[in-house]
Structures are given as structure tokens and as C-alpha cells.
Amino acid sequence: MHNGGVPEEIEREERLRVSAAAACRHLAAWWELNARDLPWRFGRTTPWGVLVSEVMSQQTQMSRVVPYWESWMAVWPDAAALAVASTAEVITAWGRLGYPRRALRLQECARVVAEEYANELPHTYEELVALPGVGDYTASAVLSFAFGERVAVIDTNIRRVLSRVFLGMESRGGAASRTERELAGRVLPEEMPERDASGSSVIWNQAVMELGATVCTAKAPQCGDCPLRGECAFLAAGLPGLGERRTRPRQRFQGTDRQVRGIILNALRQAAAQAARGVADGRLETGAPGAVPRSQIEQLWPDHVQLDACIASLDEDGLLDMLPDGSLRLP
Numbered sequence: 001m002h003n004g005g006v007p008e009e010i011e012r013e014e015r016l017r018v019s020a021a022a023a024c025r026h027l028a029a030w031w032e033l034n035a036r037d038l039p040w041r042f043g044r045t046t047p048w049g050v051l052v053s054e055v056m057s058q059q060t061q062m063s064r065v066v067p068y069w070e071s072w073m074a075v076w077p078d079a080a081a082l083a084v085a086s087t088a089e090v091i092t093a094w095g096r097l098g099y100p101r102r103a104l105r106l107q108e109c110a111r112v113v114a115e116e117y118a119n120e121l122p123h124t125y126e127e128l129v130a131l132p133g134v135g136d137y138t139a140s141a142v143l144s145f146a147f148g149e150r151v152a153v154i155d156t157n158i159r160r161v162l163s164r165v166f167l168g169m170e171s172r173g174g175a176a177s178r179t180e181r182e183l184a185g186r187v188l189p190e191e192m193p194e195r196d197a198s199g200s201s202v203i204w205n206q207a208v209m210e211l212g213a214t215v216c217t218a219k220a221p222q223c224g225d226c227p228l229r230g231e232c233a234f235l236a237a238g239l240p241g242l243g244e245r246r247t248r249p250r251q252r253f254q255g256t257d258r259q260v261r262g263i264i265l266n267a268l269r270q271a272a273a274q275a276a277r278g279v280a281d282g283r284l285e286t287g288a289p290g291a292v293p294r295s296q297i298e299q300l301w302p303d304h305v306q307l308d309a310c311i312a313s314l315d316e317d318g319l320l321d322m323l324p325d326g327s328l329r330l331p
Contacts, residue, residue, distance in 0.1 A: 013186075016166060020187040023165060023231045024204060030227035031207035034214075038062065039070055041206070047121040047146035048078050048113070054138045054145075055106050060097055062213070068097055079113035079121075082106070088290070088330035091319060092269045098258075100265060101317050105133030123147055144205045152184035153205040157212025161228075162187065164216065168233030170241050260310040261319075263300050267292055268320060268330045294326030 039045065040053040052072060056065045072093055076082035082090070085107065094103035109132045113121060121142065122128055128139035136154075143149040154176050162183055163171040171180065189200045215222045221242070223235050234240070253259055268290070275290035301307040311328065314320045321331050 016186065019166065019231045020189070023187070023228050024189045024200070026227040026230070027207045027211065028200075028203055031203055031210065035206070035210060036062070036214075039066065045073070046078065047142060049073055050146040051109075051121060051134070051138065051142050052106065054141045055102055055133065056097055058102065058138075059099065064097065068093075068095055076110075078119055079110040080119045082110035083114040086331075087318070088272050091265065091330050092272055095269075096262070096266075098262075100319055102133065104318055108132035109134060121146070125151070141205075144202050148202055150188065150190075150201040152181070152188050153209070154181060154184050155209060157216075158184065158205070158208045160218065161208050161212045161216045164221075164234035165228050165232045168237045168240070170234075257306065257310050257313070260301050260306055261314055264297070264307075264310060264314060264328070265319065267296070267300055268328060272330050289329075291323055291327040291329040294328075297326075297328055
């Protein structure tokens with residue numbers, strides 16, 4: 001018992017409630033002035049457009065995503081349009097966003113939405129996570145950002161901000177812990193003094209994520225510019241453990257299979273684009289249109305054992321076709 005018979009747990013919950021309410025007000029005001037003007041925000045796209053933006057943004061900087069998203073949505077504005085595109089078109093349009101398997105999963109998702117949901121994204125968490133390539137984060141983000149549902153959205157940035165502000169410690173990456181998930185649900189606002197049409201929880205989710213991406217960053221938080229500095233337990237404690245461990249492990253890229261796969265796919269994209277120009281110009285091509293001969297493939301990477309392993313993995317993922325003469329092309 002504590003404070004004249006008030007249980008300590010109840011007292012902690014009351015402090016959290018007061019702190020969360022103050023954070024909500026300050027963050028909403030900050031969001032109104034500082035939110036980045038991304039093309040899928042502020043009700044300017046469809047729920048499908050929101051889902052596409054979330055899939056593209058996974059492990060990719062937002063500044064890189066914008067031009068790809070705009071080009072993609074101009075060609076395939078809904079699930080039905082993407083569902084009938086060729087695999088080669090989809091892989092080519094994905095460009096250098098990374099992890100191209102995501103593009104094929106997005107098309108698989110589009111086919112399910114077009115065929116089973118009459119080209120409209122389903123509105124329930126259970127139906128969304130059942131779609132190809134849609135996990136907990138993406139389903140929650142679509143429910144919040146596209147449909148205005150009150151649901152906690154949990155990504156690396158949100159976990160970092162909430163852990164620092166309310167727990168006074170760093171989020172250590174990996175899968176979200178039970179404590180982090182419970183905290184996200186407990187501080188999710190019911191109402192705000194200044195609400196937009198999509199609801200207070202939508203502003204909260206977007207604003208916390210934005211703060212983590214632009215101000216409360218992993219290694220160099222700009223605490224002097226943070227609207228939550230008055231409520232932040234991490235700042236009050238002197239930023240304990242800052243920089244000791246990254247919230248997102250650094251991944252080596254040079255020389256990895258991921259780099260080699262990217263090099264191969266880039267060569268196939270260029271060949272497909274050249275073939276398309278040849279068709280448009282009325283020129284005839286020898287061999288399979290858009291195919292890269294084996295001799296050119298072998299010049300892409302000096303380690304042919306690694307090269308062949310990457311070709312095999314791309315074939316297994318459905319990202320290329322291996323022709324009988326050893327040449328390769330997009331599916």
C-alpha cells in the first residue's frame with residue numbers, strides 16, 4: 001500500500017495516464033506543424049494506397065519510397081490493376097527498393113483482394129493478416145491510417161519513443177516484448193482535444209512514428225527539439241545506455257548474397273527495358289526477348305559459386321526465368 005492506502009499499482013497507472021495525456025496534447029500540436037507531406041497521408045489516397053506505402057516502406061528510407069510509390073500508383077492504382085500485371089513489369093517497377101520478393105507478395109495480395117474482396121481491402125485485423133505478405137504491423141497500420149480504427153501500431157520507431165518516454169529505457173530491437181505491446185495499448189488515446197476526422201489514435205500513431213523517425217532517433221536524439229521532453233523519463237534519467245546497443249542491427253551489404261541478387265536483377269531489368277524499346281521501335285530481337293546471355297551473366301560477379309547460388313535462389317523465389325541455353329530473363 002502507498003499514499004494513505006492507495007495501492008502502488010494504481011498510483012503508477014494514474015501517473016502513466018496523466019503523462020500519456022500530456023504527451024498526447026503536445027505531440028498533436030507538434031504533428032500539425034511538422035508532419036512530412038507524404039503523398040499517402042492526410043486522406044489523399046485509398047486504403048490500397050496506404051497498404052502499398054507500408055509494404056514499400058519496410059526497411060527502406062521514406063525519401064526513397066515516395067517516387068516509387070507515385071509511379072507505382074499511377075500505373076496500378078488499385079489491387080485489380082496490379083493483379084493482372086506481368087511479373088516482369090512488377091519486378092521492374094520495384095526498382096531498387098530492396099527485398100524484391102516483397103513486390104511479388106504484394107501482387108499475390110492484390111490478386112486475393114481483387115478476386116475475394118471485390119477489389120476492396122478487408123476491414124478486420126484477421127482478414128488483413130491472412131493476406132499474402134501482410135503481417136501484424138502492416139495490418140495494424142492499415143486499420144489505423146486507412147480506416148481510422150483505434151488500434152496500437154507498433155514498429156521500431158514507435159517502440160523506441162514509447163520505451164524512452166514512459167519506461168525511461170532503450171528498446172532493444174528484435175520482436176516486440178509483451179511489456180512494449182502492453183504499454184502501446186495503455187497509452188493509446190481515447191480522445192484528444194483537437195481531433196481530425198480520422199480520430200485521435202490515428203494522429204497519435206502517426207505522430208509517434210514520425211517523432212521516432214525524425215527527432216527521437218536511435219543514436220542521436222534531438223531532445224532539445226522534442227515536444228515530449230517534459231514527459232520523457234529517458235531524458236530525465238540522463239539518457240541511460242544511449243548508443244550502447246543499436247535498436248536495429250547494422251547489416252553488412254558489400255559482398256553479400258543480397259548485393260549479388262540485386263546486381264543480377266538490375267541486369268535483367270535493363271535487358272527487359274531494352275527489349276521493350278526494341279518492340280516499340282519495331283526492331284526485331286534475336287533470342288528470347290529481354291534475356292541476358294550466360295556469358296554476360298558470368299561477368300556480373302567474379303565468384304561464380306556465389307553467383308550460381310544467387311541465381312538459384314532468385315529462381316526459387318520466382319524472380320527470374322532460367323532458359324534452356326543458360327540465359328536469364330524476368331518472368
